[in-house]
Amino acid sequence: MANSITSSPTATTTPTDHASPFPTTKLPKLSSLHHLDQPLLPGLPDHIAQLCLSLVHPSSLYSVxxxxxxxxxxxxxxxxxxxxxxxxxxSSSSQSAQSQSDAVDFFTFDPISSSWHLLPPPPPDPPLRVLLHHPSFISRNLPIQSVSVSGNLILLAATTHNFLPALSHPLIFSPLSTAWALGPPLATPRRWCAAGAVQGVVYVASGMGSHFFTDTARSVEKWDLHLQDKNDGKPRNFGxxxxxxxxxxxxRFSREAIDAIGWRGKLCMVNVRGDAAKEGAVYDVEKDAWEEMPEGMLAxxxxxxAAMDEEVMYALDEAKGALRKYVPERDAWDNILESERLRGAQQMAAGAGRVCVVCRGGARIVVVDVVASLRRSWVVDVPAGLEAVAVHILPRMNRLGFGFPMLEDSTSSE
Known part of the structure; x- marks a missing residue:
């Protein structure tokens, strides 16, 4: 399909017919489809037809x-x-439109229809008010820190216009239920912290609250989402x-917002972004202990x-535009590809064989197939007038019956 995250390789790659953007997941329990206008397959009950059609890639079904x-x-x-x-x-918005430029919207890109869809808005109480652009920070945006855990998108930290922590509770979006919810209250709401997840557990570390306090800057908190399942899905239950x-x-890890990367039962993080000299730390979640980061990993x-399924770690050298894979046996990084458009990359996510990179300025997202024998990459354009703050890879959203607005196709390939 043209102009799609599914099959829009660059001119330097080899396209594959109906290449999957990400593998499909396990078939859930069947439900009735009697609301459809016509039988799925004439002569077959819908539940049998669905079993047959589930073996076909969605991009083929979409166009029929x-x-x-x-x-x-x-x-x-x-x-x-x-x-x-x-x-x-x-961020190029005029000063008179500054308050509007601090608005944050949540979108999903459907790789089958090659279109962006707006998610339902977060709950109005408490309202989500964040500061992204400020005259004192001309060359950068203030961060909004989010993670993806167990198929959910979770917002953990941001800054208000008064330079205070914007979130007292995590804000959770479930694509399958298309609903937002509040997580348990943070013991210490914070900003400019380290945030990450490993084995279905969310961690926040360091950072600051309304002011810098040594205790907050050294503290680490965890939130186990699995406890909700054990408590019959009731988030207010004890535990x-x-x-x-x-x-x-x-x-030293409170200097700026940091992504803590979940990898093989550990959280790995550095205290400074970019190519500057930095310190690294690794947290062993089973031992509840901190250790030094291996020299090669830090270098x-x-x-x-980002880490693929918490097993394979990928890093971008933002100065050279080089994507690399970490090899723990040699404590070294192997080059995967190098591209001019990856220079100045801001953030990335990895999942199901793809690495998605927010390019400089946030107007484009580069998708790289890192498991294909011939490296493929293509570009997804962000809707006009917007820029990406962060990207995540999650299950597609159920759109039936919700009437989410759909923007015109805003993708392109190179």
Whole structure:
């Protein structure tokens, strides 16, 4: 399909017919599809027809007929993975439009229809008010820190216009239920912290609250989402809360917002973004102990980093535009590809064989197939007038019956 994250390789790559953007997941329990306008397959009951059609890639079903198109977005069809993005108005907005430029919207890019869709808005109480652009920070945006955990998008930290922590509770979006919810209250709401997840558990470390305090800058908290399942899905049940863990040795990780990368049962992070000299730390979640980051890992941490299924770590050298894979046996990074458009990369996510990179300025997202024998990459354009703050890879959203607005196709390939 042209102009799609599914099959829009660059001119230097080899296209594959109906190449999957991400593998589909396990087929959920079947549900009735009697609301469809016509039988899925004439002569077969819908539940049998669905079993047959679930073996066909969604991009093939999408272009055949309306009933099949509706099927792939129904709750009973295996949810393929999609791109989710936090988008804001362009930082080039005029001063008179500054308040509007601080608005954050949540979008998902459907790789099958090659279109952006607006997510339902977060709950109005408490309202989400964040500061992204400020005259004192001309060359950069103030961060909004988010993670993807167990198929959910979770907002953890941001800054208000008064330079205070914007979130007292995590804000959770579930693509499958298309609903927002509040997580347990943070013991210490913070900003400019380290945030990450490993094995379905969310961690925040260091940072600051309204002011810098050494105790906050050294503290570590964890929130186990699995406890909600054990409590019959009721978030107010006892046990679904933040738990204090072993702290950092000092407050050097509170200098800026940091992505803590979940990898093989550990959280890996550095205290400074980019190509500057930095310190690294690794947290062993089983031992509840901090250790030094291996020298080779630290040396190659020169930009955004992400881990594929918490097993394979990828890093971008933002100065050279080089994407690399970490090889723990040699404590070294192997080059995957180098591209001019990856220079100045701001953030990235990894999942199901793809690495998605927010390019300089946030107007484009580069998708790289890192498991294909011939490296493929293509570009997804962000809707005009917006820029990407962060991207995540999560199950596609159920759109039937919700009427989410759909923007015109805003993707391109190179």
């Amino acid at each position: 007929c309306r009933s099949w198109r509706r099927l792939i977005y129904s709750p009973s069809f295996p949810p393929y993975l999609s791109l989710y993005a936090l988008l804001s108005s362009s 679904w809360m933040w738990e204090r863990k072993s702290g950092l040795k000092d407050g 190659g941490w020169r930009g955004p980093v």
